[in-house]
Amino acid sequence: MTNRRSFLTGAGAITTAVAAASVSRVAMAALPEPVLQTHAETMSPLVPTTGRPYNPVVTLNGWTLPWRMNNGVKEFHLVAEPVVREMSPGFKAHLWGYNGQSPGPTIEVVEGDRVRIFVTNKLPEHTSVHWHGQRLPNGMDGVSGLNQPAIPSGKTFVYEFVARRPGTFMYHPHADEMTQMAMGMMGFWITHPKVKHPLIDDVDRDFVFLLNAYDIDPGAYTPKIMTMLDFNLWSWNSRVFPGIDPLVVRKNDKVRIRIGNLTMTNHPIHLHGHEFLVTGTDGGPTPKSTRMYEVTTDVAVGQMRQIEFLADEEGDWAFHCHKSHHTMNAMGHEVPTMIGVDHRKVAREITKLVPDYMVMGERGMADMAEMEMPLPDNTAPMMTGAGPFGSVEMGGMFSMLKVRKDQKPGDYKDPGWYKHPPGTVAYEWTGILPDPARFASEGGKSMPAQNMPAQEIEVQVRKPVMGNMKH
Numbered sequence: 214m215t216n217r218r219s220f221l222t223g224a225g226a227i228t229t230a231v232a233a234a235s236v237s238r239v240a241m242a243a244l245p246e247p248v249l250q251t252h253a254e255t256m257s258p259l260v261p262t263t264g265r266p267y268n269p270v271v272t273l274n275g276w277t278l279p280w281r282m283n284n285g286v287k288e289f290h291l292v293a294e295p296v297v298r299e300m301s302p303g304f305k306a307h308l309w310g311y312n313g314q315s316p317g318p319t320i321e322v323v324e325g326d327r328v329r330i331f332v333t334n335k336l337p338e339h340t341s342v343h344w345h346g347q348r349l350p351n352g353m354d355g356v357s358g359l360n361q362p363a364i365p366s367g368k369t370f371v372y373e374f375v376a377r378r379p380g381t382f383m384y385h386p387h388a389d390e391m392t393q394m395a396m397g398m399m400g401f402w403i404t405h406p407k408v409k410h411p412l413i414d415d416v417d418r419d420f421v422f423l424l425n426a427y428d429i430d431p432g433a434y435t436p437k438i439m440t441m442l443d444f445n446l447w448s449w450n451s452r453v454f455p456g457i458d459p460l461v462v463r464k465n466d467k468v469r470i471r472i473g474n475l476t477m478t479n480h481p482i483h484l485h486g487h488e489f490l491v492t493g494t495d496g497g498p499t500p501k502s503t504r505m506y507e508v509t510t511d512v513a514v515g516q517m518r519q520i521e522f523l524a525d526e527e528g529d530w531a532f533h534c535h536k537s538h539h540t541m542n543a544m545g546h547e548v549p550t551m552i553g554v555d556h557r558k559v560a561r562e563i564t565k566l567v568p569d570y571m572v573m574g575e576r577g578m579a580d581m582a583e584m585e586m587p588l589p590d591n592t593a594p595m596m597t598g599a600g601p602f603g604s605v606e607m608g609g610m611f612s613m614l615k616v617r618k619d620q621k622p623g624d625y626k627d628p629g630w631y632k633h634p635p636g637t638v639a640y641e642w643t644g645i646l647p648d649p650a651r652f653a654s655e656g657g658k659s660m661p662a663q664n665m666p667a668q669e670i671e672v673q674v675r676k677p678v679m680g681n682m683k684h
């Protein structure tokens with residue numbers, strides 16, 4: 214885990230021009246050069262050198278799209294195209310995205326900027342881009358058929374509008390969107406305030422990521438696009454833990470995290486060790502009277518949430534979706550619960566026929582994290598984040614807020630595991646344990662159930678059905 218998350222690469226270092234194979238050279242000559250990025254490392258903030266100044270964001274396992282100024286207009290070039298995204302170390306998904314990645318690059322502008330975005334379609338089908346949450350002319354809203362003709366394969370369309378209000382937004386297709394969003398077409402958009410805004414505070418660190426989900430069979434490379442609810446890869450910016458970078462901050466930094474949800478269910482996002490305020494939604498900054506301290510905020514489908522807090526507690530703090538299935542990836546969901554079932558006899562019978570048969574989950578699922586069961590090629594690891602005290606037993610929508618007093622301002626490098634001061638880690642009690650006091654009211658006997666059957670009924674436990682296991 215440490216090897217691939219310790220590196221932050223400068224914005225310009227590994228960018229190359231996209232070969233414009235299917236678009237005419239003459240047409241491309243007038244366009245801003247498309248910038249491509251294929252590495253999944255979190256890139257350093259892109260400090261603006263042209264246009265209005267602003268305090269840039271950091272996209273978790275992502276990057277910000279450079280632009281060019283053309284007579285006062287900020288010009289970007291998005292290329293919709295098939296991409297390969299490494300979702301966690303060694304697990305690659307064949308997705309659709311923008312400029313080499315899924316999600317596409319974050320677009321950062323300043324309130325009042327006139328923005329011109331060239332969108333080149335290198336997908337095998339038509340597309341469009343909807344600028345989720347923006348105030349703009351109706352014909353720039355990107356719903357194909359309603360606001361514009363769809364962008365055919367091989368063609369480039371131009372969107373142009375003024376970024377009218379500051380806030381946290383997204384972009385995604387509104388053309389065959391069921392397919393295109395299931396394949397990873399999405400990105401983040403930040404409009405920074407032009408002048409000091411009474412509801413927008415200055416912060417030291419400003420992180421962004423999208424919640425997204427895929428259904429990729431173990432051993433497969435391409436998402437199943439018909440899935441509506443039963444996804445098996447719950448990801449942040451198309452990365453699954455342990456492939457999600459930590460959010461690294463300096464002690465006493467004021468931190469903002471912006472989260473957008475383009476999955477088909479809600480995600481209660483939970484931060485350990487700190488209380489935060491929800492300071493913004495897709496509608497812009499929240500009125501101060503609506504803000505309350507929370508440790509979990511639900512990000513519903515199609516919503517953005519912007520949270521802020523003072524990082525004043527040192528340590529490695531878990532930060533995750535609180536739907537426990539969303540922190541356990543690549544699971545088949547039809548597996549019966551086997552806790553407490555003694556498999557020994559049935560396992561002996563089955564191994565006569567299937568020598569590799571393995572019993573799963575009879576003591577809970579924690580065993581899964583450490584087992585060395587061979588997985589099909591190209592399968593996301595399940596619950597295999599290794600922490601300083603053993604397996605973290607989580608995957609999927611999970612990362613850490615790492616707060617360090619000696620982290621340099623603006624330094625996002627992973628500082629490694631937190632070194633706990635002596636006497637501040639939970640430890641085994643080895644003294645004498647008194648017998649627990651029991652009360653007459655324990656065990657449900659204080660209110661006997663009525664109409665109980667005269668003889669006891671034995672609960673039938675279902676036997677495992679191996680054909681349903683999906684990992």
Ligand SMILES: [Cu+2]
Nearest residue numbers: 480534536539
């Ligand atoms: Cu979730």
